[in-house]
Amino acid sequence: MVGWVSLACRARLVMAVSNPGTRLVNRRLGAYFGIFASLFVAVFALALIFSQLGFEADVISKATLLAPVALYLALGAACATAKPEDFLFAGRRVPAVYTGAAMGLSALGGIGLVSGTGLLYLHGFDAWAILSGMTAGFVVMAVLFAPYVRKFGAPTMPSFFGRRLDSRFVRLATAAVFAVPLILLLIAELRLGIWVAREMTGFNERWVLAGLVGTIAGCTVLGGMRGRTWSATAQVIACLGGVVVAAGVAGIIMTNLPIAQMSYGPVLRGIGNQEAALAISEAQVAPLAFNLAGAGLAAPVGRMAEPFASMGVASFILTMLTMMAGIAAAPWLLVSCGATPGVHAARKSLSWAVLFAGLIMITASAMAVFFRDTVMTAIVGQSAGALPDWFNALAAKELARVTSNVPSLPISAIAVHRDAVLFALPAALDLPEILTNLLYAAALAAVLAATANTALALGLIVSEDVIGGLRWAPPSGVLRLSIGRLATLLALFLAAAAAQTLATDPLQLFLWAIGISASTAFPLAVMCIWEKRLTASAAGIGLLAGFGTAIAGIVIGTPLLDGMAQPALAALGLPVAFVVMIVLAQISGTPSRAAIEFVRDMRIPGGETIYDREMRLLRLKAKAESN
Amino acid sequence: MIERSERKPYWRHTKWQLVASLVPFLTALIVMPIYGVELNSNKFLGFPLGFFMVGHGMLLIALFTVSSFVNRQDAVDRWHGANEDA
Numbered sequence: 001m002v003g004w005v006s007l008a009c010r011a012r013l014v015m016a017v018s019n020p021g022t023r024l025v026n027r028r029l030g031a032y033f034g035i036f037a038s039l040f041v042a043v044f045a046l047a048l049i050f051s052q053l054g055f056e057a058d059v060i061s062k063a064t065l066l067a068p069v070a071l072y073l074a075l076g077a078a079c080a081t082a083k084p085e086d087f088l089f090a091g092r093r094v095p096a097v098y099t100g101a102a103m104g105l106s107a108l109g110g111i112g113l114v115s116g117t118g119l120l121y122l123h124g125f126d127a128w129a130i131l132s133g134m135t136a137g138f139v140v141m142a143v144l145f146a147p148y149v150r151k152f153g154a155p156t157m158p159s160f161f162g163r164r165l166d167s168r169f170v171r172l173a174t175a176a177v178f179a180v181p182l183i184l185l186l187i188a189e190l191r192l193g194i195w196v197a198r199e200m201t202g203f204n205e206r207w208v209l210a211g212l213v214g215t216i217a218g219c220t221v222l223g224g225m226r227g228r229t230w231s232a233t234a235q236v237i238a239c240l241g242g243v244v245v246a247a248g249v250a251g252i253i254m255t256n257l258p259i260a261q262m263s264y265g266p267v268l269r270g271i272g273n274q275e276a277a278l279a280i281s282e283a284q285v286a287p288l289a290f291n292l293a294g295a296g297l298a299a300p301v302g303r304m305a306e307p308f309a310s311m312g313v314a315s316f317i318l319t320m321l322t323m324m325a326g327i328a329a330a331p332w333l334l335v336s337c338g339a340t341p342g343v344h345a346a347r348k349s350l351s352w353a354v355l356f357a358g359l360i361m362i363t364a365s366a367m368a369v370f371f372r373d374t375v376m377t378a379i380v381g382q383s384a385g386a387l388p389d390w391f392n393a394l395a396a397k398e399l400a401r402v403t404s405n406v407p408s409l410p411i412s413a414i415a416v417h418r419d420a421v422l423f424a425l426p427a428a429l430d431l432p433e434i435l436t437n438l439l440y441a442a443a444l445a446a447v448l449a450a451t452a453n454t455a456l457a458l459g460l461i462v463s464e465d466v467i468g469g470l471r472w473a474p475p476s477g478v479l480r481l482s483i484g485r486l487a488t489l490l491a492l493f494l495a496a497a498a499a500q501t502l503a504t505d506p507l508q509l510f511l512w513a514i515g516i517s518a519s520t521a522f523p524l525a526v527m528c529i530w531e532k533r534l535t536a537s538a539a540g541i542g543l544l545a546g547f548g549t550a551i552a553g554i555v556i557g558t559p560l561l562d563g564m565a566q567p568a569l570a571a572l573g574l575p576v577a578f579v580v581m582i583v584l585a586q587i588s589g590t591p592s593r594a595a596i597e598f599v600r601d602m603r604i605p606g607g608e609t610i611y612d613r614e615m616r617l618l619r620l621k622a623k624a625e626s627n
Numbered sequence: 628m629i630e631r632s633e634r635k636p637y638w639r640h641t642k643w644q645l646v647a648s649l650v651p652f653l654t655a656l657i658v659m660p661i662y663g664v665e666l667n668s669n670k671f672l673g674f675p676l677g678f679f680m681v682g683h684g685m686l687l688i689a690l691f692t693v694s695s696f697v698n699r700q701d702a703v704d705r706w707h708g709a710n711e712d713a
């Protein structure tokens with residue numbers, strides 16, 4: 001009997017190794033994450049009980065911050081590994097649903113959730129340019145890039161481009177160029193994370209930053225991609241659970257239905273009727289105008305459901321397309337495809353990414369609408385001396401202000417901090433404070449998922465493509481992992497130092513990062529996969545032209561064209577890079593036979609992962625030489 | 628494993644699949660916001676239709692596009708013998 005079982009296990013193992021589509025997936029994953037979800041619920045249920053028993057709110061806030069963080073750290077520690085295939089690709093055993101969930105939350109990040117809700121409250125319809133553009137990015141990623149990046153299976157995107165074009169120059173150039181959006185994104189998420197954790201607990205900024213860096217390091221340095229993927233899955237559960245529960249409770253109060261995402265329509269139309277009664281302007285701004293609120297106090301602009309009050313029609317479409325291109329080819333997201341068991345799973349993971357990111361977005365939109373309705377009914381038309389307590393509490397923390405002393409306040413006189421909208425809703429609806437803590441925990445989970453993903457992507461680019469970029473054969477397993485861990489730590493510390501000193505709006509940094517990604521990674525990825533005749537020189541020059549134009553757009557264009565479509569300014573490099581690559585590909589001769597064979601192999605889903613095969617052959621060659 | 632003679636037809640078929648997936652999606656992505664004001668005069672599930680389409684609608688269209696792409700591309704892979712199990 002034992003013999004039969006052993007034989008069956010061996011047969012299954014051989015099948016899994018020979019067929020990448022059926023790699024062994026841990027069947028207990030559901031149970032593990034069920035346990036995490038139960039613990040997360042238990043923490044907040046206990047916090048609710050203790051708050052009803054009269055425990056100090058401050059203690060409960062700190063406990064609800066620290067308990068989930070301890071769980072993420074425990075997961076990160078449990079995923080510690082000394083195997084390169086686990087550190088770089090999570091063993092290529094992550095099912096599509098988990099990859100998609102982690103990718104969706106990493107793309108959205110704290111900025112998509114926290115600033116996105118604020119933008120939806122302040123600008124209504126116009127804010128969808130950013131959020132819907134992100135969803136569209138996943139669609140384009142699934143169709144244009146994900147299957148081919150997975151078939152190659154490189155640990156970083158510069159490795160993919162360098163090997164595809166058989167050029168170490170391209171590998172180093174892409175590593176240098178991609179580091180810029182990665183650093184911007186890392187700083188942006190860390191700045192938002194500091195703000196969220198400080199608002200939640202009142203801890204000193206240095207302690208908060210040290211805690212964030214320690215948590216991210218714990219989730220990435222020990223386990224690499226494995227630790228990052230599994231801790232991000234737990235963060236998806238925390239984030240989705242937090243926003244869905246808070247929105248559900250708010251939905252019951254506002255619409256009598258717990259499915260706030262689908263039931264807030266009548267509330268939105270009610271806001272429209274109030275806006276019409278108050279004669280709020282329906283005017284549209286110039287086609288290229290772009291007046292989204294920065295990090296600070298701002299009043300809503302125009303009518304909530306009507307388009308183009310703060311962003312012109314051309315600006316709206318350009319912003320959406322920029323977001324789409326930037327997310328579709330994002331070097332920090334595409335590498336996650338390498339963790340899936342095969343090409344089919346990589347494609348499928350993008351369906352899950354759309355679902356998870358989209359669910360969070362429409363939940364955020366429901367909360368923005370509920371908050372706007374509360375402001376319209378409780379504050380608009382009142383005098384400055386008769387404001388509700390929750391608004392005065394926000395004003396005391398400098399997160400809200402009334403900018404007029406007229407007896408009947410208009411909506412344009414009620415300024416709220418963009419990033420405080422999400423957390424202000426439970427208090428505005430007179431709900432228990434534990435729901436505010438739940439939303440803080442959700443936002444922190446989103447920040448941690450995005451930051452860990454970006455830090456690991458940057459660390460691996462530095463270790464694989466900069467330090468080890470001059471030769472294809474990687475160093476020995478131990479040295480390779482040590483360099484990877486050190487580079488990730490270094491990237492985190494540098495970004496933390498920059499986040500402490502730079503005072504730029506996180507959303508602005510995020511939009512620049514996406515714009516640079518759209519200007520550089522998108523044209524290069526399209527050309528590398530879909531144009532067989534692309535040469536290394538055409539790709540390298542096109543990449544640098546796109547990057548230069550994007551930087552010029554940001555540095556020169558932003559101050560000159562204040563109020564214009566800023567994300568699109570960073571994406572000006574996209575057409576430039578395409579034109580340069582297409583023209584140079586025509587005149588720079590034919591690529592090598594090896595490069596053409598590589599493209600042919602990459603386009604076929606079946607067969608062994610190219611990177612794994614090349615590493616195996618390199619190992620065999622080294623072994624033969626040593627003998 | 629795919630036959631050598633099948634490689635070109637497979638790639639042609641894949642390119643058509645790309646066009647069939649992305650062209651309707653991108654058209655909807657660009658055209659729907661332009662008609663936001665006009666669509667808002669109607670309602671769906673209580674939402675102003677323009678607002679619904681640019682938020683929930685785009686999400687549903689994106690989900691449908693990726694899911695149908697995964698399904699159809701899988702069929703293309705199998706038809707030409709390029710799938711992972713072959």
